[in-house]
Amino acid sequence: MSRGSGGTSSVTMRDVAKAAGVSIATVSHVINDKPGARIGDDARRRVHDAVAELGYRPNALAKTLSQGGSRFIGLVADQIATTPFAGQIIHGAQDEAWRHGYVLLVANTDGNADAENEAIAMMLEHQVRGILYSSWYHREISVPEQLELTDTVLVDCFARGSGLCAVVPDEEQGGRAATEKLIAAGHQRIAFINTTTPSPAQTGRLAGYRAALDAAGIEHDPSFVLDASPEQEGGYGAAGRIVESGVTAVFCHNDRVAMGLYDGLREHGLRVPDDVAVVGFDNQEVIAAHLRPPLTSVALPHYDLGVVGVRILLGLDTADQAIPTLVACPVIQRQSV
Amino acid sequence: MSRGSGGTSSVTMRDVAKAAGVSIATVSHVINDKPGARIGDDARRRVHDAVAELGYRPNALAKTLSQGGSRFIGLVADQIATTPFAGQIIHGAQDEAWRHGYVLLVANTDGNADAENEAIAMMLEHQVRGILYSSWYHREISVPEQLELTDTVLVDCFARGSGLCAVVPDEEQGGRAATEKLIAAGHQRIAFINTTTPSPAQTGRLAGYRAALDAAGIEHDPSFVLDASPEQEGGYGAAGRIVESGVTAVFCHNDRVAMGLYDGLREHGLRVPDDVAVVGFDNQEVIAAHLRPPLTSVALPHYDLGVVGVRILLGLDTADQAIPTLVACPVIQRQSV
Structure with a gap:
């Protein structure tokens, strides 16, 4: 399978985080030089060392658009595209992805493990920038092994102890x-x-x-x-x-x-x-x-879950892998109270 | 922008149809050698001539998967992913695409012309096999010019005189x-x-x-x-x-x-x-x-609209550009009659 002309590395932000002994969020902040992120000099140095050692190419795709890298973010959904209202996750993720020059590649797996594995493999082949793995309702999931191979953010679901950032409704x-x-x-x-x-x-x-x-x-x-x-x-x-x-x-x-x-x-x-x-x-x-x-x-803040998921994936928002990021659920006032 | 290693041609089935003076369906049947299609020898010859003359590579991507061609079918939707029930179009299209080794690339444009143009351009860049252009409710649309550049099937919408095949509910x-x-x-x-x-x-x-x-x-x-x-x-x-x-x-x-x-x-x-x-x-x-x-x-047969749209795009089903293909709407019996 051709890997395209972008020449992207298979080292992920997660590998860098492991090697540097810091969170993915920290790696992301150091790499993207996010203003206002409070990160110690020591952690910052360890991240830079790990990046150099592993040959990680931060945001390689975003930074090499004109040279022809992949501009995809994958969204693997169990039933989102086909349920009455969680489709707003797709909507939010897509809007935010566009804003940063990415197109969203959506695969709806219906909870079929084979389809899911094939979808993820296809996305990896096409060198997605990362994958949003999402559920049509808020629940704990087990993470498919293949997702170890790329940066992943869980949306409307979480997996304790997985080390993956998650975004869920509060x-x-x-x-x-x-x-x-x-x-x-x-x-x-x-x-x-x-x-x-x-x-x-x-x-x-x-x-x-x-x-x-x-x-x-x-x-x-x-x-x-x-x-x-x-x-x-x-x-x-x-x-x-x-x-x-x-x-x-x-x-x-x-x-x-x-x-x-x-x-x-x-x-x-x-x-x-x-x-x-x-x-x-x-x-x-x-x-x-x-x-x-x-x-x-x-x-339920489905649209915002999609937005925040993309922002965390691209390192634009901070997130802690140990605790899901909570998105507020606003009251919509009508006439029943 | 790299075009990948597949080396696919930019000539579409539509170009062949025009050159041969036949319908896209006819071209598709000749190219895919579909059994049972009643096509005269003369039309068959004209198609083969046009294919040779224009350098059209029928199903090039499907036939060169192992050499690294694109395996995408694009689905451009106005609001499908975010409406309560038309998402089944995505579901059907995706299932059928998978069945033939393609992954569905979904872009939801919210009726925004800029987003739509960008989505279609992105899909063309990534050499999709063709595009399903779909609406969240059955209506007549005007076809974006860019769609001339690839094989397109309209799903849950139609455009009289466009020469594009359409699939709509009956x-x-x-x-x-x-x-x-x-x-x-x-x-x-x-x-x-x-x-x-x-x-x-x-x-x-x-x-x-x-x-x-x-x-x-x-x-x-x-x-x-x-x-x-x-x-x-x-x-x-x-x-x-x-x-x-x-x-x-x-x-x-x-x-x-x-x-x-x-x-x-x-x-x-x-x-x-x-x-x-x-x-x-x-x-x-x-x-x-x-x-x-x-x-x-x-x-409303949303799932089937997606399935039939993909089948027409891939030349597996016959369709007439002059008249939309109708999909039946079944009665679901409950207790109100």
Whole structure:
């Protein structure tokens, strides 16, 4: 297989980081001479030594565009391109990639390991600048071995102990923001319909709900936290328990649950928001903006996850491999509170 | 810019078609020696002459994979990667591309002409086998000039007189299938809530509705055809007129309209399907499968559009440049009829 005329090295930023005993972020900052990065002279020297020793060519591709290097960043996605809203990850990654002269090469693998291996191999053959490896929902993953061969950033997923930087939504902050919105509207008796599916969203949003109650000095009532399947049917089925609990507000794990809850509350003769205020999560536009009344929701920052993933990959943003970089989930105000 | 080691020619299948005075499909069939294609000896000879004269290298890339040619097919999309459900076009195109040893290079341009030009230029630089140019909804487009430089197939869009093959959903067949489903369930007084937006979907689905009534010998009542904005609010707002019209069934332009209609009918004390049967269009899973009751809908064949687009591009399927290739829209049966 021809390697093109760019003559790029197969040494990655990760190799340099290992050799220098520093993080990839540190290597990136030294190499890109990022202003404001606080890096000691010793670390800086070790990075320069490792670069020289290993023959690493920092940003070789970006710096040799006119000589004909690869201008690709790979994005390997399990189902992103085909799910209703995580496609904004592609959108954000692409916009940011363009901004820096790269084109995004997208492979959607449907979770098929063979397709994934082939996609990654193809990207490596074409000397991508690096790979964003992403999931259509926030979860822990195991990293395919091949990704050791290039710079990789995990987007909307993470792998503890992998040494790879990850960018994920701040579920706890989002759960807290949703609950605070209800508290600010005067509610004290607030239910949380959580999902039955174990996930960072399940634990994070619950932690945020509790943190908001704590901060407002509202006592927890464990009976106010329900579990339901994370779709319309779950919310509909929870309506009876919500009515019995006597709460005046409900934070729903996602917009689909809120949509089902709307139907269930209506059958109980209750109006949103007059009788019960509701906040959703995900801000799934096609649902949230068009319920009756339109649903206040917390947005998953998919676009920004893509942007930040590219920025970390290109060494434009700092990131710590030990802890995922969190991106805030903003509240989108509509008429259900 | 290095052109790689493949040494591919810049002559396209389209150039050969022009020189030989035949369609691209004919060129493709002759070149790929497709069994069963009925092509006269004269046309076959003219194609071979044009290939020789222009120095066209048929399927050069596919045939020289091991020598290091490009294995890309480009997909230029306006908003596909970021809309709720047209992403299945990417999915289908990618699966079919993989099947033939190609990787799909996706660029989402958001309708920005500069981004589009740059994306196409980048793809041409990287010697894609050809480009799928696609829209997130079925419409007529004007073709960017650069696409003259490579083989192009339009997906979910078309351009009359461009000479480019196009693959689009069969809106009329879909509208007819929806209406036939209601007729088969015993309905005679059937309304159609059409969209206010001029589009092939608007005219095609209406033609299909009328064709189904004609075929069943049911007289048209012009007052049964309403216009509404193609979202939940449109369907909700049409509920009063539906109730007054005295119909027993409604075919909705899309699932979002059906979702709004459900709410409106409920407020009028009517039940679906007992009092009014409803069929949607689009089969937007997150809505249709989870309404109460789940909505019978006509699916847009996005996945198949992507598959067929790639097959035409690679010369594996026949297509006529003068008339878009139609892909059928199947009815997805649920509980609203």
